[in-house]
Amino acid sequence: MKLDSSISAVITGGASGLGAATARHLASLGVRVALFDRDADRGIPLAAEIGGVFCQVDVTSDEAVAAGFAQARAAHGQERILVNCAGTGDGVKTASRDRNTGEIKPHPISKFDRTLQINLVGTFRCIAQSAAGMMTLPPLEHGERGVIVNTASVAAEDGQVGQAAYSASKGGIVGMTLPIARDLMGEGIRVNTILPGIFDTALLQTVPQNVRAALAESVPFPKRLGQPEEFADLVATMARNGYFNGACVRLDGAIRMAPR
Ligand code: NAD
DSSP, X not given: OXXXXXXXXXXXXXXXXXXXXXXXXXXXXXXXXXXXXXXXXXXXXXXXXXXXXXXXXXXXXHHHHHHHHHHHHHHHOSOSEEEEOOOOOOOBOSEEEOTTTOOEEEOOHHHHHHHIIIIIIHHHHHHHHHHHHHTTSXXXXXXXXXXXXXXXXXXXXXXXXXXXXXXXXXXXXXXXXXXXXXXXXXXXXXXXXXXXXXXXXXXXXXXXXXXXXXXXXXXXXXXXXXXXXXXXXXHHHHHHOXXXXXXXXXXXXXXXXXXX
């Protein structure tokens, strides 16, 4: 797909981090960008900066996602690109023993479910609604109608202590990539997933300098954190390169996460 001003894109989690870098990159190529995010404080100024549209959307709500697509499509026309970056994660062990009191507790299922709802179900909800919209479009050259890029994590393959829910959610995104690509093959819609390693986003910027340095040192090569622009560059490649379909690609400097 040629990336220019004839193309519009929706980026979930677009107000921050990897989504924000992707929004800036696609906008710099002329693509008309709509940001879906819960966070209006960051999303509104970024949309203004890149000449895009901000849609306040919680990806766990069918209605909010539908309203977001309606708003984005009214402003820019039907999107041909969907990038799913909205995501969350917290560290909770499957069962844990309190160091001070000795109390033993199972992982709260409500927390497990919340992570799955945002990362996995939220991603699928946006894919399903976006694909239905893309199917109304006339095909471009070579029969292509659209492209979808999802964000998993290397935790889909090597999850660490406390990452059962996060890894399950990201493993679900990896697992559904090929069947979704197959569901949409007759419609000319491609679907790919990126598994980022450790990227320098908002979360990492709050970490002390010595911890950041240790994380950078743990990457085989190059010995540094990933830059959000490097993620954005792969999104653009997955959109441009028409043979990229049904793929799950690690972008991680060859890191393999240790147990903790
Ligand atoms: P980030 O916190 O900077 O951005 C995530 C964005 O998602 C935020 O703007 C947040 O408001 C939004 N969001 C969260 N829940 C939402 C919801 N329910 N509805 C709508 N928006 C919601 O994080 P990031 O580092 O840019 O991460 C982006 C994605 O990349 C996530 O899916 C994350 O799991 C994944 N990832 C990040 C890294 C990394 O090292 N940064 C590594 C692997 C995977």
